[in-house]
Each structure stands twice: as structure tokens, then as C-alpha cells.
Amino acid sequence: MxxxxxxxxxxxxxxxxxxxxxxxxxxxxxxxAPAPGDAATSAVAFLNKTFVVAPFVIPATDADLPTGYLPSIRSVPEAAPVQLDAALDADLAGSGQHFVPSKMAYTCARSAQRGNETGRLATMRYWQNIGKCAGADFVLVPLVIDWSEREGSAIGATKPASVNLSLTLIDVRTGGIVKTFHFNETQQTLAANILEAKKFVSRNGRWLSAMELAQEGLKQGVKELGL
Incomplete structure (x- = not known):
């Protein structure tokens, strides 16, 4: 039945x-129409380039974000960044782009300096310095902003999972932002949002955990950034 x-x-x-x-x-x-150059970013600008992926971090203040502002109320478990690092590494494992080894990325993230600037400029300089340390052309900056775990089970949740994360690609030479992907989703029922019918079917009507929801976001982000 x-x-x-x-x-x-x-x-x-x-x-x-x-x-x-x-x-x-x-x-x-x-x-x-798409903005000029968007389609060419991965095909031309990324040709024969080297990438380094910074470790996932939980931003503490607005200055830790490349753009935008933090939610007034948020909570992220300490274990989430480590789990997200592993998930992002798995998504990039089959990429055609050249990535610096994760060990070097972590070493550079620990040793890179923030520079003499203040606020967001200092943060951007820090990420740029990670790229310089790793000898990369681009640095991918992943941030987990908010995280709410599902309450209940996969077949009957009393509270859905919610995840807010971003992936920002920075040009190491200029220190400027090339592309930003922002994923902020709270799973909804089919009745609440009929436009999400494809997602409902692909998930087999299941309530996802926060990590499963985040993994969907990472896969989408990697694709949209051309990685």
C-alpha cells in the first residue's frame, strides 16, 4: 500500500x-541574462591554475565574513567544521582542477598573518596570505555560519535540519573575490513548498540530518563555482 x-x-x-x-x-x-564572464570563469580563468582549500571555520564576528552579516541568533557545534572539511575534500577528490594537499593547506592556515589592516580587510589579507603560502592561484574559503540539527527521525521529524554555509573563491594575486556561493536552507515539507518537489522526490520523502543537508549544499557549491 x-x-x-x-x-x-x-x-x-x-x-x-x-x-x-x-x-x-x-x-x-x-x-x-548571465553576467558576462560567468560561464568563462572555470573554462578559461581556471585553466592550469592551482587551488588551495582553507579549513572550514565558524566566523565569530561580521569581520570574519567576506561579505554580509552574521545572524543575530546562531549556533554551530564544534565538530561541524571537521566533518565539513572531510565532506568537501571528498567532493573535490574527482575534480579536474589542481589542489594543494590538505596538509599544506592546514599548515598555511596556521601560519598565515592577517596583515596591518583592520576588520574585513585584515580577514581578506589573511586568506590571501594562505594562498601565497601554498603557492596557489586561488584560495577557497569555506565558512559554516549556522547549524541546527534535525529533531526526530528520517521518517518523522518534529523539527527540520537547517544549515547556513558559504564557499568563497579568492584570487590570490589581487586578494579580490572571484565567486561566492551561499547555501542557507531549512528543509521543508512538500505541502509547505510545492516548488521544491524535485528535492522532495530525490530525498525519497526523508527528513535529512544537518550533515546530509550540508553535503547537498557543498556538492551544489562545488558545481556552481566551477571546481
């Missing part, structure tokens, strides 16, 4: 997705 119900639900979802896709196609000509 459960399999039959799930099959019916998938059929309904497919119909909804089909209808929404049709709407997108009819209005595609009105969509905003």
Missing part, C-alpha cells in the same frame, strides 16, 4: 513539475 501511495505521489509531482516547466519555457525570453 505504501509503495502504491508513493507511486501515486510521484505521478502527481511529475505533473506539477511538468506544468511549472512549461511556464518557465514560455517566459524564458524575459529571464535575466
Amino acid at each position: 505504501r509503495n502504491k501511495s508513493l507511486a501515486c505521489l510521484v505521478v502527481v509531482l511529475a505533473a506539477v513539475i511538468s506544468l511549472s516547466t512549461g511556464c518557465v519555457r514560455r517566459t524564458a525570453s524575459m529571464a535575466k
